[in-house]
Amino acid sequence: MRKPNVWIEAGIVIIYGASLDAAVHSHHAIQVIWPKCHSLCKLNNKDISELVIVDSNIEHQLQMSEGWILLVEPKSTLGQALADKLAGESYKTFHSSFSATVKPQTQAEELTGFLTPLLQALELAPQVLLVNKSTVADKRIQQLLTELNRCLQGDCIKPANWRAAEVAGQLALSQSRFLHLFREELGIAWRPYLLWRRMMCALRAILNNASATEAAHLAGFSDSAHLSRTFRNSFGMTIRQAQALFIKT
Template sequence: MITSNVWIDTGLVLIYGSQLDANYHQHVAIQLVWPCCDSSSELNGETIQGLVVIASKHSHCLKMSKGWILLVEPHSLLGEQLEAKLQGQSMVSFELNADDKAHPPIDKESAFQLVAPILRVMSIEQTLLNCNQSSVADERIQRLLENLDACFVADCIKPERWRAASVAQTLNLSESRFLHIFKDQVGIAWRPFLLWRRLICALQALVTGKSATDAAYMAGFSDSAHLSRTFRSTFGMSITQAKNLVK
């Protein structure tokens, strides 16, 4: 039976890892990092001890002997609150009390509950962690995101169905108009956002015990080598390293 140290929910990826060694990389998610109290951790070559919030699309590298990472999509309500805490900065730090230090992983529900004190440190409501709503106002883009979110709870919709021209047609928009509205509403261009979701699809496949080849196929990559290259540039680690997060 596979016991995961990676939990995926709508717009969220929660990771508990040991001996994390991620080279410089960037992705569309806002990243929270908090080491265990006995962890040796470096972010961009500098020692960290408390909670660090890293802005979307900000290049960074992380070495952490033991601790937690939370990836949050910026258009979510939680992402919106984190953006406000960043105030335009590439990263911000928060001190943690001893009781707020990272703990060992358990089941998914309990794992996400452990994030609550971390949010309290930033004066963010815990309910935002469990809220799948986004800050997107345009109903067409909302429906599109809901369709993509279905991949978290049902069979994944193959990415070939999500080409910009095809999506725009279903929304009765020109391709250029769709791309403009999506970027305006979500804060991320359509193509990098879709690539991000495809990578999360692949990660979810790895968590459930699929091979890198099967994960690549499920997420719409041409082969495992294509997935591996994209995965490394996005997460700063190889597929093999990622699979080691799953016990």
């Protein structure tokens, strides 16, 4: 079985390949499933061949031999757009006349091209994708992201002073103005953005041979159990399962 391609940013995990776990599960992230044409795909033991959105915290079981899986933060711009498409339903199917594909070694900046048919089927603009959100206009938010990158990339340090009120004060903004500006620039609210970044930090630390306890501490979780529980609740997989996706074989 082909090893999945995985891209992860704060607010979205994008996977192309086989489904990760055929067990019944649920998770905080809204899930988009787009099976490749003629591939095996079963959702709750029913054959599917179309795009499907699964709402946040809905128990489900997925088996797919090849295709796209998107795990999306519900409080992001994309997450809210997907929730609007669901219109209160737990699952919803959409038709796409294109086949799900990806080429080996696809770069993040190429993803929009591969996912355009998916977005068209959902009648969503490409701009809602939280991939390559590198162009931030406001210099105060640029400054914040630079500082956050120093904290949570490379040799991670435990996050400190990242409460919205503290960050807003450092940027000479009111808390309400900061929260509005951050969401406007990044397409995701500050609190879920920071949580996703911390989980990414912990995963990166484990990939760099840190123990789960060390990774949890570095990323600001109380212990490894707290990290594991948060990761599974967010994505429906353990952090060790996520680690296996990134290990080259």
